[in-house]
Amino acid sequence: MIEKTHQCRQCGSTDLVKNGHNASGSRQYHCKACGAYLVLDPKERGYPEEEKERILRAYRERGSMRAIERIFGVSRNTLSRWLEKRDVSSPT
Numbered sequence: 001m002i003e004k005t006h007q008c009r010q011c012g013s014t015d016l017v018k019n020g021h022n023a024s025g026s027r028q029y030h031c032k033a034c035g036a037y038l039v040l041d042p043k044e045r046g047y048p049e050e051e052k053e054r055i056l057r058a059y060r061e062r063g064s065m066r067a068i069e070r071i072f073g074v075s076r077n078t079l080s081r082w083l084e085k086r087d088v089s090s091p092t
């Protein structure tokens with residue numbers, strides 16, 4: 001099976017290595033050029049609530065967006081959007 005060439009979203013490099021799967025089961029890549037961790041074929045556009053909860057909990061424990069970015073492949077923008085949303089939304 002031939003794999004599609006993927007491109008890093010951050011720097012455009014195709015020098016990517018597989019990096020297992022992230023917590024939501026999407027295949028994750030590590031860009032050797034810029035060091036970014038990427039999910040190139042996410043199962044769906046957003047994250048399921050359950051997954052969000054897990055990531056937000058991890059964020060509160062670690063207090064580091066950078067760590068969360070690396071571990072879960074969630075961008076800081078996404079994470080801060082979730083954090084903002086949580087303040088106004090009702091608990092699940």
Ligand SMILES: [Zn+2]
Pocket residue numbers: 008009010011012013031032033034035036
């Ligand atoms: Zn890159």
